[in-house]
Amino acid sequence: MRKxxxxxxxxxxxxxxxxVLAETHGIRHLASSDDIGRVEQRLRAxxxxxxxxxxxxxxxxxxxxxVGLSLPATRTFIFGNPQVGTPMMQCQxxxxxxxxxxxxxxxxxxxxxxxxxxPRYLAERHGLxxxxxxxxxxxxxxxxxxxxxxxx
Numbered sequence: 001m002r003k004x005x006x007x008x009x010x011x012x013x014x015x016x017x018x019x020v021l022a023e024t025h026g027i028r029h030l031a032s033s034d035d036i037g038r039v040e041q042r043l044r045a046x047x048x049x050x051x052x053x054x055x056x057x058x059x060x061x062x063x064x065x066x067v068g069l070s071l072p073a074t075r076t077f078i079f080g081n082p083q084v085g086t087p088m089m090q091c092q093x094x095x096x097x098x099x100x101x102x103x104x105x106x107x108x109x110x111x112x113x114x115x116x117x118x119p120r121y122l123a124e125r126h127g128l129x130x131x132x133x134x135x136x137x138x139x140x141x142x143x144x145x146x147x148x149x150x151x152x
Contacts (some may be wrong), residue, residue: 012039019127021103021127022031023075023119024119027115027116028143028146029115030102030113030114030146031110031112031113031139032113033111035112036106036107038151039105039149040047040096040105042150042151043077043103043145045148046148048058050144051081054078054079055100056078057076057116058075061074061075068133072107072108073106075093075106076102076105078100078101079100080099080100080101087131087133091130091131092128094126095126097126101114101116102141103115103145104116105149114146114150118139119135119139120135
C-alpha cells in the first residue's frame with residue numbers, strides 16, 4: 001500500500017528544509033565551500049589521524065556511469081574502530097546493519113556536503129538503551145572528523 005502525505009502533513013513537509021527533516025531522522029551534516037577533492041583528502045587524513053580504519057570508499061558516481069546514468073560526485077567512506085563497534089553489536093546484533101560507520105561526501109549546487117548517522121539515533125533505532133556505550137564520545141569523534149574534512 002502506498003502512503004502519501006496530505007493536508008497539514010504535506011504543508012509541514014513542503015515548508016521544512018530537507019536538511020532539517022534529515023536531522024530529525026538521525027542524519028547529521030556539514031557543508032564545505034571547498035572542492036570535493038580537497039574535502040575527501042581531509043576526510044581521509046581525519047579518519048587516519050583519529051586511529052580509525054578506512055575500509056573502503058564506494059564511488060556512487062562511477063557506479064551510475066557504468067549503467068549509463070549520471071550522478072553528481074557522491075562517495076561513501078566506510079570506516080570504524082572495532083573496539084567501539086563490537087560492544088555495540090554485542091549489545092544488539094542488528095546494529096551491524098549500520099556499522100561500520102559511513103560518511104557520505106557529495107556535491108550539490110551550493111556546497112560539498114558531508115553526511116553521517118548520529119550514533120544516538122542508531123542506539124534508538126537498534127534498542128541499545130540498556131547498554132553502557134560511549135555514544136557521546138562517538139558522536140564527538142564523528143563531528144570532529146566531519147569538521148576537519150569540511151575545513152572548519
